[in-house]
Amino acid sequence: MTVFTCGSCGTAVTSDVTQVPFPERAPEHDGEGEAPPRLAPGTFARDPDPFGPPFVPAADNPRVLVSAGPVGAILVHPGDVRELRLHPDRRRLNGCCRLDGCDGPNLVCAACGAEVATEQSDCWVSGHDIRLEPAAVAGSGPMTGA
């Protein structure tokens, strides 16, 4: 079991969560309203792929932009985060009807303001996910993966 804390001030930013394999497939979503979470409550997974900005042209299709952001972001269920609030910079809060998470971390530590997580919850994304920045949090328990 692992509790993630803010790397700057030590505030717990998740409840006690257990690592699971990263889900290969996003949940089914018809594009209407909020996408369902990718993970079950009480679990977390290390994202094996880069996440977030910068975005660069894909090697096999230069017309498609892909993330060249950090590898190993910590995916958590939206119900398991604690003590986070929206980023004060509105430019981080873009989205069609909620948050698209494409502009860098959009959630900060409520105690100290450090950028610790990115929420993706917009109508067009494939899952309602929150990813903790791998460099901005510390985990209390055992963890494997990228």
Ligand SMILES: [Zn+2]
């Ligand atoms: Zn903090």
